[in-house]
Amino acid sequence: MIAEIGHFALVLAMCVALVQAIVPLIGAKRGNAAWMGVSGPASSLQFLFIAVAFGALTNAYVTSDFSVMNVAQNSHTDKPMLYKVAGVWGNHEGSLLLWITILSLFGFAVTLFGRNLPPGLKARALAVQAMIAVGFLAFILITSNPFARLEPPPVNGQGLNPMLQDPGLAFHPPFLYLGYVGFSMAFSFAIAALLEGRVDAAWARWVRPWTLAAWIFLTSGIILGSWWAYYTLGWGGWWYWDPVENASFMPWLAGTALLHSAIVVEKRDALKSWTILLAIVTFGLSLLGTFLVRSGVLTSVHAFATDPARGVFVLLLLCLAVGGSLTLYAVRAPSMKMGGLFSPISREGALLLNNVLMATGAATVLLGTLYPLIADALNLGKVSVGPPFFNAVFLPLMAPMVLVMAAAPMLSWKRGDLAGVLGRLKFVAALAVAAAMAVWFLQGGSAGPWWTGAGFALAVWLGLGTLLDFAERIGLFARPSQALGRAARLPNSAWGMLLAHFGLAVFIVGLTASSAWTTEHIQSQKMGETIMVGGFGITLKAVDEVPGPNYTASRATFEISKDGKVIDVMQPEKRQYRQPPRPTTTAAIRSGLLGDLYVVIGDADAKGGYVTRLYFNPCIPWLWAGGALLVLGGLISLADRRHRVGAPARAAGAKA
């Protein structure tokens, strides 16, 4: 019965969304306040219905109602409660329901926080949101109903893939979706602006917090996913340039560019047409990811069970949303007035350059991801495009961006003094070169890869450059006694920018060191045998059978010693799940500032030992720290007073 209520709620939500997509739009066109006003209550109602549907499916999972096919296929009574709940979105239908729930949540948030939004803009933006909702609700109801019943219900479910039975499943997909779907806000505002025919600073001030929020979620989602992969997969890797990973990375790149170009619109009333385009493209890439994951056009290690009908449907949605909005853009953008002028050497100029580099980076990832499909469609043969390609092409594109990043915040708006800024950065440059040389020396010259020096130089350049900018902003060198007070008065947005940029520098250290200097020892290790890894002695002491809630684990105990003294014990596991019967590994990780000791236990072998994999992964914690700083910077910037107060009313007649 509850499942039917969920299904019915989705139908109702679709009806409400249809009304919300049409009535406010007509109202905005005719200037009819009552019709425009429909958007608010409609979006609240739509959220309510979808939340009911989501609750109904969650209830089916929590109570293990196997008469619901989706639950029977993906759950099991033995599963711990956390994974019963997280299992709701651990499959195609449920994850779509989560997607649409988040979409309607964002619409509802606009109604909550958008009281002083210009009514026309609000009505149009919410109407666009509703159109997206209609598309996805139709997709769910027609091709992917999560409430379909099974007759007769099985005694127990088929269980959830053990690899997904991890707290990672509880957090990673929701964050990722909050990011993807969050970009729909920027998209809807962009379409509304195109319909209205004006983009101004007030518009940018509205769009920025929504974009920033989505960016924070997406960044967290990607970092959490990498972390999850790192600790569960048992080989120390965290990124593989898989199509599905790329599907999340492309909107991130475009969204990061959007975040920065929106600043230029807000402060300088320039780059308006470009910003609108980025808003469309960012959400378009999010939708594209949905298509790639659910249509089966590419081979991926992830990928849902695919169904051609779903592929056609998502492609249709993609064409309507992206094709439609880009057409609208082509029609309306040329009539948009040019904004404030600036010289190529200026903060706007630097932001534009980095925007272009990031867009090129996103386009490169897109090209590499789609190339197997393109080559196949053109009968050029089957091609694989893997990590070696992306590393060789994408990373060099990002190096100049990092170079510009350190200098850009020091340039003044409109017309900057490049020679002056570079003069201020000369010590930073010298230290960056020194770091490169030191790294080269420490790794024993060409005993390590050539690019480690470049990676560290970039990290030092960006990190110290950002610190220098901070020091100058608070007048640390000019008036040290007042520096603390000035730091306290520094706007949140400046703090956010500095932290995020610094975070990227930290991230680059982790990326470079972990890619270059990982040491790996794979061997058959006997009981009591000690292997030296990264200066640690690792001794296998025991392997015990330990029961889990729905698995049995072989838990190894390793003693870790440093300079002959035992300092720690590590216990990796190899688990055998009962339903579905599959093994997983759980690595034991001991993090330190210099890197992670990463220990994996394998099978017993014929020689009376166990296959063990012991890694020292240098600077991996720097990756997570860098990611955390990016997110923290975003959060602090989001808390900026100007965002909280909301946009002031538009200046009268400020048409742009």
Place this chain on the structure above:
Amino acid sequence: MRRLLTLLPVAIFAVLALFFLKGLTLNPRDIPSVLIDRPVPEMNLAPLPGRGEASGLSTDNLKGRVSLVNIYGSWCISCVQEHPYLMEIKKRGDVVIQAIDWRDDPVLGAAWLKKNGDPYERVGVDPPPGRTAVDFGVTGAPESFIVDKAGVIRYKHVGPINPELWAKTLLPIIRELEKK
């Protein structure tokens, strides 16, 4: 100029959408063999136990007539599905079938043929790491190759053979090659 630039995004998207549409009809997992029109790899595989000393498979055995080379293994689930039809082919005498018992324990491979029937003239054993199978560019079992009279590979089929595929695709190719 500016108008053209604003048209560019939608134009690019249109091209991509066409690729996606085409992509929905393609299978990214379908990998063509590069061995077509190349001579059969050099091999000299040992026979299965109990099938006679001289029943192994070597390169020369594939010359002089058109033959079908089938890759199977006692561990292979889809092979069980295909096997009855191979028996039928043998009964009809459509073409001679040779086999490579891939990545298998020869004892199990022989027992499997006892149980499911033996449609093969010669069976060569290719134990791990399956060097001959790799020379053939094999990606899984069952796989079947059509080899012409000169010992050149002319066609490869991945997956089980079924009556429809046999009648519509494989047999016509074999008949055509036999004429030459």
Place this chain on the structure above:
Amino acid sequence: MRRLVLALALLSFSAPAFAVNPDEMLKDPAQEHRARELGKDLRCLVCQNQSIDDSDADLAKDLRVIVRERIAKGDSDDQVRKFVVDRYGDYVLLKPPFKASTLALWLGPVALFVGALAVIVGFYRRRRTAEAAPPPPLSVEEQKRLDKLLKESER
């Protein structure tokens, strides 16, 4: 993030990557290192999207062993790659070779970057001409206001 992401209901989600096993490894560490690096560039044919170095599929294991045999026999890295490509085609190379069919892939990013730079240069040029162009003449109304202001300031 391999294998996970939103990857949720997966078809052939193989067991955790327990790829390279101690019994496969070459005695000579330099040769073994070469084999590992080569393995990372070769695609596992039966997996979804993994290299033979981190796949636990049987065929990937076979290829790892065969790659090591070739190395032990004294093949160069390029000879080993050619050996595998001769049997499985360019599809096995995770870094596609530079040739006619991959021209767009390798040169695309460069072309994109140059194109984007050209658009920026065009953007600044247009702006400069817009800046240099004389402002439009004042309307009658504006002229009246200006005259009035000037008169006021004279007073």
